[in-house]
Amino acid sequence: MHEFSIVQSLLELVEEQARVYKAKEVKVIQLLVGVLSGVEPHLLELAFETIKEGTVAQRAELRIEVERLKLYCRECGKESEKEELNALCPHCQSLNTEIRGGQELLLKSLELEV
Amino acid sequence: MCKECGCSNHEELHEHKKALEVNKRVLEKNDLQAEENRRHFEEHSILAINLMSSPGAGKTSLLEKTIELLPEVRIGVIEGDLETDRDAQRIRTKGAPAYQITTGSACHLDAFMVHEGIHHLPLEKLQLVFIENVGNLVCPASYDVGAHLNVVLLSVVEGDDKPEKYPVMFRSAQLMLITKVDLLPYVEFSVDRAIASARRVNPHMDFIRLSTKTGEGLENWLDYLRLKMKVYRKSLV
Numbered sequence: 001m002h003e004f005s006i007v008q009s010l011l012e013l014v015e016e017q018a019r020v021y022k023a024k025e026v027k028v029i030q031l032l033v034g035v036l037s038g039v040e041p042h043l044l045e046l047a048f049e050t051i052k053e054g055t056v057a058q059r060a061e062l063r064i065e066v067e068r069l070k071l072y073c074r075e076c077g078k079e080s081e082k083e084e085l086n087a088l089c090p091h092c093q094s095l096n097t098e099i100r101g102g103q104e105l106l107l108k109s110l111e112l113e114v
Numbered sequence: 115m116c117k118e119c120g121c122s123n124h125e126e127l128h129e130h131k132k133a134l135e136v137n138k139r140v141l142e143k144n145d146l147q148a149e150e151n152r153r154h155f156e157e158h159s160i161l162a163i164n165l166m167s168s169p170g171a172g173k174t175s176l177l178e179k180t181i182e183l184l185p186e187v188r189i190g191v192i193e194g195d196l197e198t199d200r201d202a203q204r205i206r207t208k209g210a211p212a213y214q215i216t217t218g219s220a221c222h223l224d225a226f227m228v229h230e231g232i233h234h235l236p237l238e239k240l241q242l243v244f245i246e247n248v249g250n251l252v253c254p255a256s257y258d259v260g261a262h263l264n265v266v267l268l269s270v271v272e273g274d275d276k277p278e279k280y281p282v283m284f285r286s287a288q289l290m291l292i293t294k295v296d297l298l299p300y301v302e303f304s305v306d307r308a309i310a311s312a313r314r315v316n317p318h319m320d321f322i323r324l325s326t327k328t329g330e331g332l333e334n335w336l337d338y339l340r341l342k343m344k345v346y347r348k349s350l351v
Contacts, residue, residue: 001221005220005222036285037282085282085315095317107139109134
């Protein structure tokens with residue numbers, strides 16, 4: 001489980017931003033987690049609860065928005081979102097597709113108490 | 115007086131909360147270091163390949179054979195394991211420089227660990243560096259370590275449906291090596307099913323089946339390496 005490492009990187013980013021804006025504390029952390037990012041949201045939450053103690057984000061709420069898998073099919077030209085994590089176009093079953101969403105692991109925004 | 119903070123010099127424009135758009139990749143620092151690693155390799159015209167698999171799929175055995183069968187290529191290895199430097203010793207016995215990273219409890223290599231490894235290898239003497247990642251089909255897939263190619267090994271004792279069970283890993287690789295094919299008569303593993311499964315998650319993937327025991331497929335692997343090194347060196351000029 002690498003979610004602890006991920007949360008450490010996240011908290012570094014958050015603390016950096018908090019310093020820049022001289023925040024007293026961080027209220028909300030908004031994350032975007034792609035289904036193909038390799039990160040499990042509930043493990044991320046668990047790791048966050050454990051590591052946040054003693055940081056500027058110790059009372060912060062972690063909000064995770066899941067980014068779904070988005071495919072573009074070069075065969076039929078359709079864009080689709082799907083649950084199954086494979087590259088098959090759900091319309092024409094072609095594998096001639098490209099992934100256009102679902103791979104991000106982003107710190108989207110913060111709410112700071114300044 | 116402001117009830118929230120107790121300050122007195124404002125009636126209007128007093129903001130206690132600040133909403134901040136950040137939009138940064140969580141692994142931004144790792145990714146920057148990975149770019150830096152690639153630059154280090156490129157300065158020395160070294161092709162770097164990240165090998166990933168579950169534990170026991172045969173990464174170290176493959177490297178031993180590769181070093182043996184490619185004497186004309188100067189190879190170095192960065193080894194990642196939770197504990198022991200046994201793998202690095204195995205590589206050194208074959209005459210190639212190897213640096214062992216012991217990650218302790220970390221289940222993957224990141225770009226910073228690999229950077230440390232880079233500075234312990236005689237880069238000026240090398241043409242090809244393998245980064246043997248920690249045996250794990252999950253965590254290493256999230257980390258760019260600064261290699262030019264990702265290769266995933268799937269041994270025939272593991273089951274041919276693994277690619278769709280670990281889509282992030284099998285998507286991250288350009289080549290899948292199906293290893294230990296000498297054991298095919300004894301296991302319920304279909305090479306065709308494994309390839310079909312991998313294609314569904316990664317339509318552009320290449321495949322080689324091989325056995326370090328019988329030597330089957332090794333020539334294809336060596337040809338693959340020779341080709342990739344040629345293409346890589348051309349891309350540098």
